[in-house]
Amino acid sequence: DAKTTQPTSMDCAEGRAANLPCNHSTISGNEYVYWYRQIHSQGPQYIIHGLKNNETNEMASLIITEDRKSSTLILPHATLRDTAVYYCIVRANNNAGNMLTFGGGTRLMVKP
Amino acid sequence: DAGITQSPRYKITETGRQVTLMCHQTWSHSYMFWYRQDLGHGLRLIYYSAAADITDKGEVPDGYVVSRSKTENFPLTLESATRSQTSVYFCASSEWRGGGHSYEQYFGPGTRLTVT
Numbered sequence: 001d002a003k004t005t006q007p008t009s010m011d012c013a014e015g016r017a018a019n020l021p022c023n024h025s026t027i028s029g030n031e032y033v034y035w036y037r038q039i040h041s042q043g044p045q046y047i048i049h050g051l052k053n054n055e056t057n058e059m060a061s062l063i064i065t066e067d068r069k070s071s072t073l074i075l076p077h078a079t080l081r082d083t084a085v086y087y088c089i090v091r092a093n094n095n096a097g098n099m100l101t102f103g104g105g106t107r108l109m110v111k112p
Numbered sequence: 113d114a115g116i117t118q119s120p121r122y123k124i125t126e127t128g129r130q131v132t133l134m135c136h137q138t139w140s141h142s143y144m145f146w147y148r149q150d151l152g153h154g155l156r157l158i159y160y161s162a163a164a165d166i167t168d169k170g171e172v173p174d175g176y177v178v179s180r181s182k183t184e185n186f187p188l189t190l191e192s193a194t195r196s197q198t199s200v201y202f203c204a205s206s207e208w209r210g211g212g213h214s215y216e217q218y219f220g221p222g223t224r225l226t227v228t
Contacts, residue, residue: 021169034216041222042221042222043202043204043219043220043221043222044202044204044217044219044220046216046217046218049216087154094155095113099157099160099170100155100157100217101154101156101157101170102147102154102156103154104153104154
């Protein structure tokens with residue numbers, strides 16, 4: 001699986017959009033970009049994933065650059081409950097058993 | 113309630129003892145996983161299972177044993193616990209939806225294990 005690079009930490013004001021970047025310059029053509037988050041003392045939670053098109057669901061939006069070397073997770077209206085560590089993971093989607101390789105992630109602090 | 117559960121949630125054991133962590137899921141997902149998370153670090157895969165009676169090693173399998181006699185259960189056993197196995201253990205499950213669709217992993221709440 002391709003390696004990802006994320007900032008160690010970010011702050012965001014409550015109610016504002018949180019934009020979390022991720023670099024994955026060695027991503028392969030069959031690898032998807034996944035985002036998970038981990039709220040303190042809880043198990044990781046799936047947020048969103050994509051291959052090359054931008055994606056949106058009820059939790060977030062995922063913007064993937066045309067060359068697929070980087071992406072941005074957008075939480076449109078961050079709340080205090082969004083304070084968590086956010087993990088960007090790239091993984092081939094050809095086998096459900098493919099492991100998720102968690103790096104250090106970005107610690108997002110949403111402030112009132 | 114449907115979902116994925118782990119037990120116990122907290123466990124303290126002594127070095128050299130055998131301890132088993134339980135994981136149960138109600139979705140009938142084919143795949144199940146065990147991860148460990150050490151303080152300040154990301155998760156590392158210990159073992160995974162593609163179906164009942166099929167298991168495979170992950171990134172850090174040494175010192176652990178798994179079994180999967182039933183689809184819904186995936187216990188993790190530390191045969192002789194060591195202090196280096198003090199960690200938070202997460203179980204996860206996923207399913208292959210076919211048609212090129214993803215199969216996100218759903219995680220349990222974790223078991224905090226301390227080996228003294």
